[in-house]
Amino acid sequence: MKDIFTDLYNKVLGFFKQAEIEENAKEVACNRLRVVLMQDRTNINPALMEKMRKELVELLSKYVEMDKEALELNLEQDGEQMALMLSIPVIRAKDEDEIADCESAEEDIKDSDDVIGEREAEEVEATEDNEEREETSEEAPEEDEKCICSEVECFCIDEKSDKCECTEKEEICDCGKEDCKCGEKLSTVIQEKKQTGNK
Amino acid sequence: MIETETFTQTKKTKGEIMSGRVIVITSGKGGVGKTTTNANIGTALAKAGKKVVMIDTDLGLRNLDLLLGLENRIVYTIVDVVEERCKLKQALVKDKKNPNLCLLAAAQTRDKSAVTQEQLKDICKKLQKDFDYVLVDCPAGIEQGFQNAVAGATEAIIVTTPEMSAVRDADRIIGLLESKEEIQSYKLLLNRVRPNLVKSNDMMSVDDVVEILSAELIGIIPEDTGIITSTNKGEPIVNDEKSLAGRAYHNVAKRIMGEEIPFMNLEEETSVVAKVKKFFSGLVGKEKK
Numbered sequence: 001m002k003d004i005f006t007d008l009y010n011k012v013l014g015f016f017k018q019a020e021i022e023e024n025a026k027e028v029a030c031n032r033l034r035v036v037l038m039q040d041r042t043n044i045n046p047a048l049m050e051k052m053r054k055e056l057v058e059l060l061s062k063y064v065e066m067d068k069e070a071l072e073l074n075l076e077q078d079g080e081q082m083a084l085m086l087s088i089p090v091i092r093a094k095d096e097d098e099i100a101d102c103e104s105a106e107e108d109i110k111d112s113d114d115v116i117g118e119r120e121a122e123e124v125e126a127t128e129d130n131e132e133r134e135e136t137s138e139e140a141p142e143e144d145e146k147c148i149c150s151e152v153e154c155f156c157i158d159e160k161s162d163k164c165e166c167t168e169k170e171e172i173c174d175c176g177k178e179d180c181k182c183g184e185k186l187s188t189v190i191q192e193k194k195q196t197g198n199k
Numbered sequence: 200m201i202e203t204e205t206f207t208q209t210k211k212t213k214g215e216i217m218s219g220r221v222i223v224i225t226s227g228k229g230g231v232g233k234t235t236t237n238a239n240i241g242t243a244l245a246k247a248g249k250k251v252v253m254i255d256t257d258l259g260l261r262n263l264d265l266l267l268g269l270e271n272r273i274v275y276t277i278v279d280v281v282e283e284r285c286k287l288k289q290a291l292v293k294d295k296k297n298p299n300l301c302l303l304a305a306a307q308t309r310d311k312s313a314v315t316q317e318q319l320k321d322i323c324k325k326l327q328k329d330f331d332y333v334l335v336d337c338p339a340g341i342e343q344g345f346q347n348a349v350a351g352a353t354e355a356i357i358v359t360t361p362e363m364s365a366v367r368d369a370d371r372i373i374g375l376l377e378s379k380e381e382i383q384s385y386k387l388l389l390n391r392v393r394p395n396l397v398k399s400n401d402m403m404s405v406d407d408v409v410e411i412l413s414a415e416l417i418g419i420i421p422e423d424t425g426i427i428t429s430t431n432k433g434e435p436i437v438n439d440e441k442s443l444a445g446r447a448y449h450n451v452a453k454r455i456m457g458e459e460i461p462f463m464n465l466e467e468e469t470s471v472v473a474k475v476k477k478f479f480s481g482l483v484g485k486e487k488k
Binding site for chain 2: 024025026027029030032033034036037040041
């Protein structure tokens with residue numbers, strides 16, 4: 001008995017699906033136009049929409065379990081008003097404990113991030129050894145990159161590691177030129193890199 | 200000169216100078232029927248007793264003269280007016296049939312830079328004094344030609360067809376018109392609608408286009424082979440009272456004049472014809488419809 005019903009259900013579903021697939025030219029035109037006009041009007045390109053979609057999924061999955069693939073995000077014109085329509089097939093809502101778990105997990109991550117961030121900032125200022133290690137690890141793979149000191153008189157532009165010794169000392173560059181400020185620049189750049197890395 | 204005016208714009212009180220409406224007919228995309236629309240609306244308005252002047256701003260690609268059958272009468276063009284080789288009134292070509300209708304032709308040998316926005320504005324202002332309607336035929340595109348044509352106008356009619364590219368370009372034009380302070384209102388004219396294709400869901404319907412562009416409609420013109428013959432003869436289709444497109448253009452002209460005319464239901468119009476045909480073919484039996 002059950003089989004008959006499921007069979008019937010599938011048949012009916014198949015019928016409607018077929019109708020959907022054979023969408024008429026008019027509807028195709030309307031839908032394509034709506035999308036392209038929204039992009040024209042708002043300057044929101046598909047890549048940006050995708051980014052928004054991803055971030056929304058991330059945010060909302062804290063509260064509900066959903067079909068991430070079927071989530072639809074569309075810009076629509078509702079009369080004079082432009083509207084961002086979000087359609088989310090929810091599998092089930094998460095209960096309070098799960099949400100709390102998510103939140104605490106997030107906070108943990110945040111906290112640890114902060115701690116690392118602070119510690120590293122301190123390290124940059126305080127210890128030379130750490131600085132060196134960071135430096136070499138970050139500088140080494142980027143061989144194409146010009147030396148950051150990029151002063152005209154500094155040799156390190158061409159032969160970074162050999163002649164210029166600025167990568168070894170933090171504050172005073174040994175490249176022998178008076179105007180060279182690579183020591184200063186290096187430390188600031190490293191700080192910046194660390195910060196972006198944390199993010 | 201006209202007994203009852205329905206518009207505030209053209210309302211003329213004693214002693215005041217007549218101030219006609221300047222309407223630009225534009226589309227963005229080429230080939231959707233701007234010039235045809237211009238010729239027909241102009242002729243229809245003139246037939247209704249209004250004084251109408253049409254300005255062709257499509258410098259280098261003029262065609263409005265052809266559609267009106269005036270190509271052999273042009274002596275001076277808008278560039279001659281701007282460069283002061285003639286007076287404005289000298290350059291106006293009167294229509295063969297209707298003395299209420301005039302054309303200011305575009306120069307065929309010059310490009311769009313021969314006339315500036317200010318100069319066009321000035322011409323429109325001068326013509327406004329003597330005419331009820333100044334219809335500006337805009338070139339395709341959104342460059343200088345468009346900017347020039349729009350400069351003197353306070354109203355716009357956007358011609359589009361139920362095709363994707365035309366609708367998209369119309370949307371762009373609407374955006375540009377909205378940013379222009381001088382343009383107080385714009386309306387949509389949907390041209391070349393093919394009821395059969397709409398019925399079979401192969402073409403966007405009037406409602407679809409209006410909804411997508413969310414603009415007010417001023418007319419629906421069905422695709423009509425009569426347009427081709429009328430162009431060939433140099434006689435606007437509004438002169439043919441039997442033509443469906445001609446009637447539709449007359450309706451547009453009436454709406455411009457402020458009358459409330461219901462929109463033609465093209466599906467019904469054609470289906471009535473079909474019904475009659477069916478009826479007769481039923482009577483005659485095997486005869487083809």
